[in-house]
Amino acid sequence: xxxxxxxxxEKIYESFLSLLxxxxxxxxxxxxxxKKAGVxxxxxxxxxxxxxxxxxQLAKKGDFFKSMLALHDKDLATVEDLKEFAMAxxxxxxxxxxxxxxxxxxxxxxxxxxxxxxxxxxxxxGKIFAISDKNSSLNHAFQLMIxxxxxxxxxxxxxxxxxxxxLTSQESWEKFDKAIEKTIDLFNQEPRRKxxxxx
Amino acid sequence: xxxxxxxxxEKIYESFLSLLxxxxxxxxxxxxxxKKAGVxxxxxxxxxxxxxxxxxQLAKKGDFFKSMLALHDKDLATVEDLKEFAMAxxxxxxxxxxxxxxxxxxxxxxxxxxxxxxxxxxxxxGKIFAISDKNSSLNHAFQLMIxxxxxxxxxxxxxxxxxxxxLTSQESWEKFDKAIEKTIDLFNQEPRRKxxxxx
DNA sequence: TAGATTTGTAACCATGTGGTCACATATTTT
DNA sequence: AAAATATGTGACCACATGGTTACAAATCTA
Numbered sequence: 001x002x003x004x005x006x007x008x009x010e011k012i013y014e015s016f017l018s019l020l021x022x023x024x025x026x027x028x029x030x031x032x033x034x035k036k037a038g039v040x041x042x043x044x045x046x047x048x049x050x051x052x053x054x055x056x057q058l059a060k061k062g063d064f065f066k067s068m069l070a071l072h073d074k075d076l077a078t079v080e081d082l083k084e085f086a087m088a089x090x091x092x093x094x095x096x097x098x099x100x101x102x103x104x105x106x107x108x109x110x111x112x113x114x115x116x117x118x119x120x121x122x123x124x125x126g127k128i129f130a131i132s133d134k135n136s137s138l139n140h141a142f143q144l145m146i147x148x149x150x151x152x153x154x155x156x157x158x159x160x161x162x163x164x165x166x167l168t169s170q171e172s173w174e175k176f177d178k179a180i181e182k183t184i185d186l187f188n189q190e191p192r193r194k195x196x197x198x199x
Numbered sequence: 200x201x202x203x204x205x206x207x208x209e210k211i212y213e214s215f216l217s218l219l220x221x222x223x224x225x226x227x228x229x230x231x232x233x234k235k236a237g238v239x240x241x242x243x244x245x246x247x248x249x250x251x252x253x254x255x256q257l258a259k260k261g262d263f264f265k266s267m268l269a270l271h272d273k274d275l276a277t278v279e280d281l282k283e284f285a286m287a288x289x290x291x292x293x294x295x296x297x298x299x300x301x302x303x304x305x306x307x308x309x310x311x312x313x314x315x316x317x318x319x320x321x322x323x324x325g326k327i328f329a330i331s332d333k334n335s336s337l338n339h340a341f342q343l344m345i346x347x348x349x350x351x352x353x354x355x356x357x358x359x360x361x362x363x364x365x366l367t368s369q370e371s372w373e374k375f376d377k378a379i380e381k382t383i384d385l386f387n388q389e390p391r392r393k394x395x396x397x398x
Numbered sequence: 399t400a401g402a403t404t405t406g407t408a409a410c411c412a413t414g415t416g417g418t419c420a421c422a423t424a425t426t427t428t
Numbered sequence: 429a430a431a432a433t434a435t436g437t438g439a440c441c442a443c444a445t446g447g448t449t450a451c452a453a454a455t456c457t458a
Contacts, residue, residue, distance in 0.1 A: 001405090001406075001407095001453070001454070002454085003404080003405050003406070003453085003454055003455070004405090005404080005405065008405085008406085024307070026225075026307065029444095029445070029446080030445080030446055030447080031444075031445065031446075039406080039407090040406060040407050040408075041446085041447085042406075042407075042408095042447090042448080042449090043405080043406070043407095045447075045448090046405085046406095050446085050447085051446090104306060104307075106354060106357065106358060107303060107306060107353045107354060107356075107357070108223070108225065108303075108307070108357075109357060110357035110358060118358075122361075122362070125362065126362045126363075129362045129363070137381075140364075140374045140375055140377070140378035141344070141378040141379075141381065141382050143347065143351075143361070143362070143364060143375075144343065144344040144347030144348060144351075144375055144378055144379065145340070145343040145344060145347055146347065147346065147347030147348075147350040147351055147361075148342065148343030148344055148345065148346030148347035148348075148349075148350065149343060149346075149347075150347075150350055151346040151347065151349055151350040152342075152343075152346055154306045155305060155306060157306075158305065158306070158307075158308060158309035159305060159309060159317075162342070162346075163321070163324065163325045163328045163342070164325075164328070165339075165342060175339045176339050176342075176343060178339070179339035179340040179343055180340075180343065182336075182340065183340050183382060183385075186382075186385040186386065187385065200423070200424070200435090200436075200437095201424085202423085202424050202425070202434075202435050202436070203435090204434080204435065207435085207436085228414095228415070228416080229415080229416055229417080230414075230415065230416075238436080238437090239436060239437050239438075240416085240417085241417090241418080241419090241436075241437075241438095242435080242436070242437095244416095244417075244418085245435085245436095249416085249417085250416090
């Protein structure tokens with residue numbers, strides 16, 4: 001029998017990732033990972049330190065919002081920049097299954113094992129919202145809309161529709177996008193009031 | 200030993216409810232319910248038809264948005280009515296743990312057992328959004344914001360904060376409420392355009 | 399080549415799960 | 429009172445879980 005630690009480590013980690021992406025946090029277990037990797041579970045403990053170690057590695061290696069990084073260097077001074085940035089965020093959210101499942105995971109538990117992973121992914125997510133912080137009037141509305149986008153993204157895995165909205169159609173997601181853009185516009189086009197009090 | 204079927208049925212159902220409310224969907228299992236009720240699990244199968252039967256009963260008896268029903272009879276013609284209705288919805292969402300956990304459940308699975316429960320709770324939730332359907336321009340923005348509200352409500356169970364927002368403070372939730380009200384205003388105050396095209 | 403070390407496996411453990419069973423004991427019915 | 433039925437229990441089943449152990453086999457080192 002051939003022996004290659006690097007290769008088996010890779011098999012284990014990839015199996016862990018694909019289980020998480022395809023079947024969600026509940027499907028991620030030592031037995032399931034070992035079975036999928038076709039390897040003894042002992043090795044998961046030996047090479048990674050169990051599930052906790054795998055989560056830690058994911059925290060370090062995971063690419064959660066890498067598509068945002070390029071944009072984040074820009075100034076984001078204008079309303080159009082802000083809209084472009086928001087659209088990049090919703091696109092990332094829609095397409096990155098790994099990010100989706102980690103966000104789902106945060107709704108289920110928060111313990112020793114997951115803490116580091118969540119801390120890191122939240123840090124990445126925070127970069128998006130750092131922008132809207134500058135516009136305190138828009139801030140909470142913006143958070144709600146992105147939060148809603150996350151909610152519907154997660155919901156769409158098991159539900160075809162939300163009330164009257166078809167969550168399987170491209171058109172619906174475009175409408176959500178448009179709603180975000182329009183809200184950004186409305187908050188910026190409103191008649192300037194006398195003070196910074198924008199509640 | 201005393202025997203009282205009605206009383207034990209009550210004990211079982213109440214144990215099921217409190218487990219769901221306090222510990223979430225993952226904690227709801229035949230063994231856990233029987234243990235909490237202090238009763239043999241056989242009786243759960245005999246009297247309810249297992250977990251599936253309990254979910255069915257919850258679907259029929261559960262009061263998910265009962266606080267909304269009174270308001271729903273009103274006309275909701277004015278913007279103020281719509282805002283009042285939205286605020287009643289967010290309040291209900293914040294306070295009804297049972298509703299929260301069912302919404303959380305919908306993000307985890309959707310099978311034979313849960314289908315009826317979700318169908319019913321969604322029907323109730325649909326009543327809220329029937330109102331915003333009339334204003335197609337606002338519709339998706341409104342859905343996003345309520346969805347975001349749901350998201351943050353569920354998130355707050357295991358996370359103290361989201362980015363910079365403290366999810367444990369009353370003040371944050373008031374700001375979210377205000378953001379919704381303001382968005383409703385902005386969408387209604389915008390200069391009327393020539394057609395119904397409001398994308 | 400011989401010995402030490404790394405890599406890998408399969409069996410095993412305690413525990414928990416949903417589900418079924420035979421049985422005992424109340425309660426009703428005849 | 430006797431028989432039938434409703435109610436309740438605890439043991440049991442097969443299976444899955446996370447975690448550990450003892451051992452085999454490949455690879456590295458001397």
